[in-house]
Amino acid sequence: MIRLDLAREPVWLDLGHGVRLLVAPLTTALMAAARSDPALAALGEDASSEALAVAMAKALARLAVRDWEGVGDANGNPLPLSAEGLDALLDLLPFFEAFQLGYVTKGLLLEEEKNASPPLPSGTSAAGSTIAAAAAPPAGSALPS
Numbered sequence: 738m739i740r741l742d743l744a745r746e747p748v749w750l751d752l753g754h755g756v757r758l759l760v761a762p763l764t765t766a767l768m769a770a771a772r773s774d775p776a777l778a779a780l781g782e783d784a785s786s787e788a789l790a791v792a793m794a795k796a797l798a799r800l801a802v803r804d805w806e807g808v809g810d811a812n813g814n815p816l817p818l819s820a821e822g823l824d825a826l827l828d829l830l831p832f833f834e835a836f837q838l839g840y841v842t843k844g845l846l847l848e849e850e851k852n853a854s855p856p857l858p859s860g861t862s863a864a865g866s867t868i869a870a871a872a873a874p875p876a877g878s879a880l881p882s
Contacts, residue, residue, distance in 0.1 A: 747803050752835040755807035756826070760840055763801065771796040791827070794836055798823045801840070 750758045761767065771777075774796035780788055799820045808816050808826060816822055827833045 750836070750839050752832050752839070754831065756832060757806045758798075758802045758836070758840075759804040761801045761803060763797070763840065763843075763845070767797065767800055770800055774799075790837070791833065794833060794841060795824050795827050797841060798827060798836065 745762050745764075747759045747761050750760050752758060771793060774792070776792045776796060777789065780792055784792075802818065802823055805818050805822075805826075808822065810816055827836060
């Protein structure tokens with residue numbers, strides 16, 4: 738069963754180190770808008786998955802974050818929320834990872850409801866053994882080089 742949370746109010750996301758972001762719910766419309774961000778298109782088709790993940794997280798943050806707490810300048814004065822500030826915050830690995838896990842991944846996965854197989858009573862789902870043979874390597878391109 739999928740549990741729908743029909744409350745569409747922004748919630749505070751704790752990123753650690755005293756930093757919190759007030760984020761809008763991750764909706765299909767928000768995700769579609771982030772995918773059309775010019776920064777993603779500028780990366781090109783040969784961009785690494787890591788570069789795409791960073792660009793997508795920044796695009797989502799610029800769209801979803803309504804406010805922040807715990808972010809200051811070099812003198813400790815609170816900084817107003819800005820697109821440049823969000824990008825700089827997500828350039829710091831601990832905050833990028835916390836945003837990815839707490840917002841992006843959580844919004845994309847339907848945690849326990851994601852499939853028809855419930856977790857085992859022991860708390861692990863890794864008890865089954867692999868019975869399928871390894872997949873064949875991918876075929877080459879049919880297009881001429």
